Amino acid sequence: MQHGLSRSERTALPSENELAAEFKVSRVTVRQALDELHRKGLIYREKGRGSYARSQQIGGVTGFGSFTTEVENAGSKPSSRIVDFVKVSSLPAGMTIHLLKMPPKNKSYHCLTRVRCVDSKPVAYEETYLDTETYAGLERADVENGSLYATMRRLWGYEPAWADAAIEPGVADEAIAKHLGINVGAPVVIAWRVTSSEQDEVLEYVKAIYRGDGFALTVRRHKIS
Amino acid sequence: MQHGLSRSERTALPSENELAAEFKVSRVTVRQALDELHRKGLIYREKGRGSYARSQQIGGVTGFGSFTTEVENAGSKPSSRIVDFVKVSSLPAGMTIHLLKMPPKNKSYHCLTRVRCVDSKPVAYEETYLDTETYAGLERADVENGSLYATMRRLWGYEPAWADAAIEPGVADEAIAKHLGINVGAPVVIAWRVTSSEQDEVLEYVKAIYRGDGFALTVRRHKIS
DNA sequence: TTTGACATCTTGTTAAGACAAGTATACACG
DNA sequence: CGTGTATACTTGTCTTAACAAGATGTCAAA
Numbered sequence A, B: 001m002q003h004g005l006s007r008s009e010r011t012a013l014p015s016e017n018e019l020a021a022e023f024k025v026s027r028v029t030v031r032q033a034l035d036e037l038h039r040k041g042l043i044y045r046e047k048g049r050g051s052y053a054r055s056q057q058i059g060g061v062t063g064f065g066s067f068t069t070e071v072e073n074a075g076s077k078p079s080s081r082i083v084d085f086v087k088v089s090s091l092p093a094g095m096t097i098h099l100l101k102m103p104p105k106n107k108s109y110h111c112l113t114r115v116r117c118v119d120s121k122p123v124a125y126e127e128t129y130l131d132t133e134t135y136a137g138l139e140r141a142d143v144e145n146g147s148l149y150a151t152m153r154r155l156w157g158y159e160p161a162w163a164d165a166a167i168e169p170g171v172a173d174e175a176i177a178k179h180l181g182i183n184v185g186a187p188v189v190i191a192w193r194v195t196s197s198e199q200d201e202v203l204e205y206v207k208a209i210y211r212g213d214g215f216a217l218t219v220r221r222h223k224i225s
Numbered sequence C: 001t002t003t004g005a006c007a008t009c010t011t012g013t014t015a016a017g018a019c020a021a022g023t024a025t026a027c028a029c030g
Numbered sequence D: 001c002g003t004g005t006a007t008a009c010t011t012g013t014c015t016t017a018a019c020a021a022g023a024t025g026t027c028a029a030a
Helices: A004-010 A017-021 A027-039 A069-074 A093-098 A139-146 A146-155 A174-182 B005-012 B017-023 B027-040 B067-073 B095-097 B138-143 B147-155 B172-178
Strands: A043-046 A050-055 A078-088 A109-119 A121-131 A160-171 A189-197 A202-211 A216-223 B044-047 B050-053 B078-088 B109-118 B121-131 B158-169 B187-196 B200-212 B215-223
Touching: A017 A027, A027 A043, A043 B109, A069 A078, A078 A139, A093 A160, A109 A189, A121 A174, A139 A146, A139 A174, A146 A202, A160 B005, A160 B158, A189 B187, A202 B147, B017 B027, B027 B044, B044 B200, B044 B215, B078 B138, B095 B158, B095 B200, B138 B147, B147 B200, B158 B200, B172 B200
Parallel strands: none
Antiparallel strands: A043 A050, A078 A109, A109 A121, A121 A202, A160 A189, A160 B187, A160 B215, A189 A202, A189 B158, A216 B158, B044 B050, B078 B109, B109 B121, B121 B200, B158 B187, B187 B200
């Protein structure tokens, strides 16, 4: 209790044994929970000292996961407008260039084009490519209301778990400019993304174009190693 | 052993018990290792079935971590050229806009400007801001040879562990264009990044500008949840 | 006052085991 | 031939236990 002040300033979490006693679980279980918080970058741990809270993370849209969920978590209101829903015979070239070593052959895709909005302001123009064989019977009605991920889950039992992505700069052409309400030639970020399930099934290919003025993609608490 | 073929087609990894026996460790230890591989997206696991390898990840530069290390891991040769090394009295506006709720007051920074090259081709223009108080005595000589992270580790014992980032599009001005060998007005990606230690100490602020032609930032195997 | 030994706290690591729950196979029964 | 059941796998979750190793405070000795 000598340096009580400085110690109480630093100690943020009870010790593992204290937590185990409080919640009536074993120390191993407490450690599982604390390790998960550590992996998320929410706390840090020091051998011989204790566990401490880290400062707050930044918020915002990462471009991974459900657009709807991410925007809601950031405290804003998400919305989408379907621009087009057609069948195409191949993926855009940039997809294979950046993400695929072996582009799929003889496949066709549903191409769902949407404008994504945050608080009614358009921020992204998004083309989602869905394998017609995998998603046989997919109708426009299925994607018109609610999140695409919810539809994939409900009708086929697919759950997006992982994403690989490539990011490059670009400029808005006439169509993009019109949909996002920006000038032709304005700088944009293009994100190419492949989403797959926990079992390594490819669920979707996405080309997303984000406007640059007043909007940025965020990457939260990324572990360096 | 009836359906031996189909089983051997799917089973990629021995069971936890088999691994425990083979390496003479407990099942808990085996699970720790397998769980880590799972979190990295290298394998997936199914209750009642087993653990399986996932398809290969994409490579490339993520913009996090050590540029030197990342480029080397991608099988290319990294190099850097110091453009400038001066003291400045504040961080660039974009840094506070995107990443900092409370911008530091009354601080000054070393500003290290470097051009980053992959196989001798310039791909990024990078400004690193280092707190002059934290890095008291930092000289140009300290950053001229080898990686900055190595210097931070050697002289102050700092180890970069986490990064928060924001990404936005931009266009190359005259200076950037000259350094990257691209045209004025060419699209670029601007990445704002704050790197911190495991103990939540801010180690550096970085503004990085990436060229767009033939180069893309990659985000490897990102968990969705 | 300074130093060093010691006890006591913390997290890190590993062990051995129990039980739940999902999967797959073999086999008897209809 | 098809079906349900029992059995033997798998991973998921949890418990109790021991020891290592770093951090910290106490206290006696120099």
